[in-house]
Amino acid sequence: MAVLVLVLATACSDSGSSPPPRTTLAPHAGTPGSIRFGIWGDTPYSDDEVGEIPRLVTEINDAQVDFSIMLGDLGGGAACEDVAYDNALATFNAFDAPLVYVPGDNEWTDCHELGHDPIERLARLRQVMYPTAETLGATRFPVERQAAERPEHVRWFDGEVLFVALNVAGSNNNHTQDVDSSDIQDQRGPAERAAAEAEYQARDAAVLEWLHSSFEAAAAAGAAGVVIAMQADPGFEVVADQRAASGVDGFDRLLDAFRDEAERFVKPVVILHGDSHRFRFDSPLLDKDTGRPLPNVTRVESFGSPDVGWVEVTVNPGSPHFVTAASHLIAAGARN
Numbered sequence: 001m002a003v004l005v006l007v008l009a010t011a012c013s014d015s016g017s018s019p020p021p022r023t024t025l026a027p028h029a030g031t032p033g034s035i036r037f038g039i040w041g042d043t044p045y046s047d048d049e050v051g052e053i054p055r056l057v058t059e060i061n062d063a064q065v066d067f068s069i070m071l072g073d074l075g076g077g078a079a080c081e082d083v084a085y086d087n088a089l090a091t092f093n094a095f096d097a098p099l100v101y102v103p104g105d106n107e108w109t110d111c112h113e114l115g116h117d118p119i120e121r122l123a124r125l126r127q128v129m130y131p132t133a134e135t136l137g138a139t140r141f142p143v144e145r146q147a148a149e150r151p152e153h154v155r156w157f158d159g160e161v162l163f164v165a166l167n168v169a170g171s172n173n174n175h176t177q178d179v180d181s182s183d184i185q186d187q188r189g190p191a192e193r194a195a196a197e198a199e200y201q202a203r204d205a206a207v208l209e210w211l212h213s214s215f216e217a218a219a220a221a222g223a224a225g226v227v228i229a230m231q232a233d234p235g236f237e238v239v240a241d242q243r244a245a246s247g248v249d250g251f252d253r254l255l256d257a258f259r260d261e262a263e264r265f266v267k268p269v270v271i272l273h274g275d276s277h278r279f280r281f282d283s284p285l286l287d288k289d290t291g292r293p294l295p296n297v298t299r300v301e302s303f304g305s306p307d308v309g310w311v312e313v314t315v316n317p318g319s320p321h322f323v324t325a326a327s328h329l330i331a332a333g334a335r336n
Helices: 047-063 082-092 118-129 190-221 249-265
Strands: 002-008 035-040 067-070 099-101 144-147 150-158 161-165 225-229 269-273 280-282 297-301 308-315 323-331
Touching (some): 035 047, 047 308, 047 323, 082 118, 118 150, 118 190, 144 190, 150 190, 190 249, 269 308, 297 308, 297 323
Parallel strands (some): 067 099, 161 225
Antiparallel strands (some): 002 323, 144 150, 150 161, 280 297
16 A cells, blocks of 8 residues: 655644534544545546445545545446445445545446436435435544535534535536537437536535535634535546536536635635546645645545545645645556
């Protein structure tokens, strides 16, 4: 097992809705007030990766993290099937500590490629994965939902830090640019693409509202920082005039909201995501005026197929090193 520890200092300063539920997690070893959790996702895509999942679960359990977050993508093409949802749920509940799951593109937005209706798949996924206003896992804690129809949008306080989960998935967030084009390379007809675009517009608006109200709650509670979890890589580095051609313009409003909220909040903001299948720890969100990284925003991405691994993230409220990350590569796959 390869382990790499990275540290990034994020800016901290003071800033001033009813706050979301606060967890009652058992204390853990480490810096008083610190929060230690695991992130993983984008696996298993092959039989070999399936065989490594029990080892991943055991390793995270042995680490005695406070909780873990599965950053979406339950597997390859078979992830669209009900059995994949059921198998993933069983895996999630094998974790000793609470587990939060955010949806990925392979289990809903991309399912039209296999003849499924993505909107129906999302409805089914919500039914299976979010039966109550609690996390998954062998032990659980309560979370605040945005609404019954969007149970995957949740948030909770752990100590001085607000955690927020969003349904922002790969494949351009289900955004369809040319719903009426007869030349588009898409198995769906205009009606299905129009339905996808309507779903995207409604969910994107809900995401922005949830994000804004979460930062308001964090400011009102005097939170030390905000941690945001989602599946998609939103294309931080893709410039404005290339975003549509690059298939990432479905994240434009979200990135603008990240900038606006982070600049107002001032305190540390951590964005967790998967989708690109590689471990990253950096500051990719750029100020629109200066082109420089926003100093209080950190991105942490976990491993993905063909690699199997997880990232141990520690949040240290009040420390100049607000977030640190230790990568745990369990199995390295061959890449083309």
